[in-house]
Amino acid sequence: MFFDTHAHVNFNAFKDDGEEVLRRSLENGMNVVNVGSQYSTSKRAVEYAHKFENLGTKSPLGDLVPKFSAGGVYAAIGIHPVHLKKGSFTHQDPWEIDEEDESASSAGREIPTVGETFDYAKYLDLARDEKTIAIGEVGLDYHHFEEGDDIDFLKNLQKETLLKFIQLANEVQKPMMFHCWDAYADLLEILTNFPVTKKGIVHSFIGSYKTANKFIALGYNLGLNGIITYGDGYDRLIKEVDLKNIVLETDCPYLTPRPLEKGTRNEPLFVNHVAQKIADVKGISIEEVAKITSQNAKEILGL
Numbered sequence: 001m002f003f004d005t006h007a008h009v010n011f012n013a014f015k016d017d018g019e020e021v022l023r024r025s026l027e028n029g030m031n032v033v034n035v036g037s038q039y040s041t042s043k044r045a046v047e048y049a050h051k052f053e054n055l056g057t058k059s060p061l062g063d064l065v066p067k068f069s070a071g072g073v074y075a076a077i078g079i080h081p082v083h084l085k086k087g088s089f090t091h092q093d094p095w096e097i098d099e100e101d102e103s104a105s106s107a108g109r110e111i112p113t114v115g116e117t118f119d120y121a122k123y124l125d126l127a128r129d130e131k132t133i134a135i136g137e138v139g140l141d142y143h144h145f146e147e148g149d150d151i152d153f154l155k156n157l158q159k160e161t162l163l164k165f166i167q168l169a170n171e172v173q174k175p176m177m178f179h180c181w182d183a184y185a186d187l188l189e190i191l192t193n194f195p196v197t198k199k200g201i202v203h204s205f206i207g208s209y210k211t212a213n214k215f216i217a218l219g220y221n222l223g224l225n226g227i228i229t230y231g232d233g234y235d236r237l238i239k240e241v242d243l244k245n246i247v248l249e250t251d252c253p254y255l256t257p258r259p260l261e262k263g264t265r266n267e268p269l270f271v272n273h274v275a276q277k278i279a280d281v282k283g284i285s286i287e288e289v290a291k292i293t294s295q296n297a298k299e300i301l302g303l
């Protein structure tokens with residue numbers, strides 16, 4: 001079944017029904033990684049993972065039989081690069097940006113950022129947790145800079161923080177989950193000079209297939225989500241990249257895949273639409289996409 005390698009059921013969009021959402025994902029045999037973007041949501045991701053760890057049940061014969069066919073809830077812990085700066089940024093899903101008939105004001109959502117300072121010891125605690133299977137999301141985001149920002153300062157802060165997280169990942173020997181927007185060259189340079197032992201995933205990959213191949217050569221997998229369903233802009237990428245280097249993700253509650261209605265809150269179950277798009281472009285079955293991408297995820301995340 002499907003493996004959603006990048007979800008945010010630990011975010012406020014799911015504060016009323018997050019457990020229900022995860023339960024129905026598990027009932028469908030899914031694996032889900034909830035990803036933290038600051039300390040509080042990282043901690044919540046770990047707590048969620050523990051809440052769902054005891055779903056196995058004793059059968060009359062005494063064997064431990066999992067209540068659900070497969071599936072599990074895991075955590076990734078990190079600081080999203082936009083959270084290093086205090087303030088806010090406007091979040092727009094790419095399909096909202098593309099479609100000019102929609103008013104920008106209703107499409108953009110103002111997301112407050114916390115201006116968090118990286119506390120190595122606190123994150124080390126979370127990183128050591130057995131349910132934490134990746135360090136992230138962390139990385140570089142040069143896309144959300146705004147007028148008046150000290151860009152050199154912010155770029156340096158993002159790079160320094162990323163290096164500390166690489167150190168953390170290597171200390172606990174876990175893979176990483178990168179967020180990277182308008183900064184692939186810098187990320188590639190850092191990963192070449194400061195290698196992550198256990199590699200990881202470049203989440204929400206939106207680069208060219210040539211850039212993709214550079215990450216693959218370093219040992220990374222690419223996370224594809226609803227963005228690839230918004231048109232044919234990523235068909236070439238999907239065609240050129242071998243399925244064995246791709247993992248699926250939703251990035252829910254954001255990036256709801258088509259054909260679901262715009263504005264629908266995304267959730268892990270909807271990852272099937274991302275898989276269907278890959279299957280269509282590659283001319284293979286959705287079952288094969290599910291099988292191979294889930295194997296990839298388990299391998300890269302050490303499960």
Ligand SMILES: [Zn+2]
Nearest residue numbers: 006035137251
């Ligand atoms: Zn994310």
